[in-house]
Amino acid sequence: MSDQPDLEAVLRSRTPIVALETREERRALDLLRQLANRLPWPVYKWTVTEGLTSLAFDFALEGRHTDPVAILRHIRDAARPGVYVLVDFHPFLDDPVNVRLLKDIALRYDTNPRTVVLLSHALALPAELDNHATLFHLQLPDRQTRRRIVLDEARRWKAEKGRKVGADREALERLIDNLSGLTAAEVRRLAHKAIFDDGVIDAHDLPRLMQAKYELINQDGVLHFEYATERFADIGGFSRLREWLERRRSAFHDPRPELDVPRGILLLGVQGCGKSLAARAVAGIWGIPLLRLDFATLYNKYHGETERNLRKALRAAEAMAPCVLWIDEIEKGLSTSDNDAGTSRRILGTLLTWMAEQAKGVFLVATANDIQALPPELIRKGRLDEIFFVDLPDRAARKHIFDIHLRKRGADPLHFSTGELARETEGFSGAEIEQLVVSALYAAHARQAPLRDADLRAEIARTRPLSVVMAEKVAALREWARERTVAVD
Numbered sequence: 001m002s003d004q005p006d007l008e009a010v011l012r013s014r015t016p017i018v019a020l021e022t023r024e025e026r027r028a029l030d031l032l033r034q035l036a037n038r039l040p041w042p043v044y045k046w047t048v049t050e051g052l053t054s055l056a057f058d059f060a061l062e063g064r065h066t067d068p069v070a071i072l073r074h075i076r077d078a079a080r081p082g083v084y085v086l087v088d089f090h091p092f093l094d095d096p097v098n099v100r101l102l103k104d105i106a107l108r109y110d111t112n113p114r115t116v117v118l119l120s121h122a123l124a125l126p127a128e129l130d131n132h133a134t135l136f137h138l139q140l141p142d143r144q145t146r147r148r149i150v151l152d153e154a155r156r157w158k159a160e161k162g163r164k165v166g167a168d169r170e171a172l173e174r175l176i177d178n179l180s181g182l183t184a185a186e187v188r189r190l191a192h193k194a195i196f197d198d199g200v201i202d203a204h205d206l207p208r209l210m211q212a213k214y215e216l217i218n219q220d221g222v223l224h225f226e227y228a229t230e231r232f233a234d235i236g237g238f239s240r241l242r243e244w245l246e247r248r249r250s251a252f253h254d255p256r257p258e259l260d261v262p263r264g265i266l267l268l269g270v271q272g273c274g275k276s277l278a279a280r281a282v283a284g285i286w287g288i289p290l291l292r293l294d295f296a297t298l299y300n301k302y303h304g305e306t307e308r309n310l311r312k313a314l315r316a317a318e319a320m321a322p323c324v325l326w327i328d329e330i331e332k333g334l335s336t337s338d339n340d341a342g343t344s345r346r347i348l349g350t351l352l353t354w355m356a357e358q359a360k361g362v363f364l365v366a367t368a369n370d371i372q373a374l375p376p377e378l379i380r381k382g383r384l385d386e387i388f389f390v391d392l393p394d395r396a397a398r399k400h401i402f403d404i405h406l407r408k409r410g411a412d413p414l415h416f417s418t419g420e421l422a423r424e425t426e427g428f429s430g431a432e433i434e435q436l437v438v439s440a441l442y443a444a445h446a447r448q449a450p451l452r453d454a455d456l457r458a459e460i461a462r463t464r465p466l467s468v469v470m471a472e473k474v475a476a477l478r479e480w481a482r483e484r485t486v487a488v489d
């Protein structure tokens with residue numbers, strides 16, 4: 001693992017601003033210190049507390065310039081070329097004076113070459129600087145290194161406790177996989193935790209590990225983490241989707257040269273028919289965590305910075321790989337018919353580029369209700385592996401949904417004629433059937449008697465399902481889907 005040649009090449013490439021984003025400040029500074037001896041220019045370090053120091057010799061310089069504006073002026077006006085490493089400068093990038101000074105430094109680079117390295121744990125460069133900056137990331141430990149660290153922690157446990165760590169081979173391999181995207185120190189810390197809590201590496205360690213990893217990686221709340229436990233056993237219908245996923249399970253976990261790595265699906269369909277449940281079940285049956293990308297937060301919280309933050313969220317998802325990235329109601333985030341069409345276009349562009357280049361290990365599940373609002377680029381063949389249509393459940397699926405929801409609420413389905421009830425609920429969605437069960441239970445409770453078929457029938461008679469209320473819309477959606485999509489069941 002060597003970052004040195006890469007960073008040296010960047011610094012020699014006449015780039016005025018290098019954005020070095022890392023949670024390993026000490027390692028980055030050591031690397032820059034080593035490079036200071038190889039580069040033809042002096043390398044300086046600046047922090048708001050210490051001001052300017054020489055990085056190689058670690059001594060303070062005259063006029064320390066602890067003030068951010070003063071240091072940027074100093075760099076801009078310095079007579080000689082140099083590399084200035086500004087540590088934790090990110091809070092000061094909110095100030096337009098600092099942004100302009102950085103741009104001045106960049107624009108004068110040809111006549112006065114000075115490189116500014118912005119070193120922070122998280123950086124959001126203002127758009128004004130994009131053209132002048134190069135992003136640099138330190139390499140993270142590869143699989144072999146991660147394995148070495150885990151085994152090293154296992155040896156330490158044995159030396160301390162006098163007995164071997166109990167490890168289930170599959171869980172060990174999954175642990176090593178799931179430690180990807182972390183720094184060496186973090187890998188060690190999490191491996192230590194997994195081993196030293198009970199001296200065993202097994203399937204119980206994984207959810208905890210993924211939760212801890214998520215907390216390290218997700219700092220701004222755009223991604224929500226769930227260790228999904230949903231299984232297809234609790235979902236009526238979806239047999240074809242289930243089979244599709246089971247066939248690809250091993251290619252996703254263990255890519256083979258002759259098989260394309262599964263990249264993602266779109267679940268399009270009628271409201272309340274289980275798209276969200278199915279998205280969770282993908283993660284559940286593949287045994288990987290689910291990350292939900294929240295477009296609403298992306299737009300609200302970061303007005304004007306939406307694109308950059310989407311890129312950041314996608315990078316975080318890559319670091320969480322293997323995982324499912326679920327984008328719920330994707331059409332709402334990408335709709336190009338709203339007032340802010342420019343932003344939506346760019347967001348769509350960012351997402352499509354990511355999908356095309358996407359690193360292995362992130363499986364995208366997008367869900368959508370409204371085809372009108374879906375950008376055609378997204379559903380073009382080849383972007384996603386498959387577009388599935390989630391239709392209203394058929395009779396067999398409806399029976400299954402009755403069974404599931406009765407059982408969930410403590411009623412034995414065998415005491416009900418769920419086959420008959422399924423026949424009487426043509427056009428009902430899964431959510432509506434669930435609601436029937438819930439309301440019928442209230443009715444039974446009010447009578448202080450056990451739930452009966454008649455309670456369910458009374459609720460059926462009272463309900464006007466969405467497929468009736470919005471018959472035209474549902475018919476249009478089905479018509480559209482018939483030619484373009486694959487049914488989930």
Ligand code: ATP
Nearest residue numbers: 234235236271272273274275276277401430431434
């Ligand atoms: P929306 O488009 O409104 O978000 P959706 O298609 O994502 O709807 P879900 O949120 O998954 O639907 O469904 C709502 C609830 O209805 C689920 O939490 C579940 O309890 C029930 N439900 C829907 N479809 C099914 C199904 N096929 N099997 C079991 N339960 C279902």
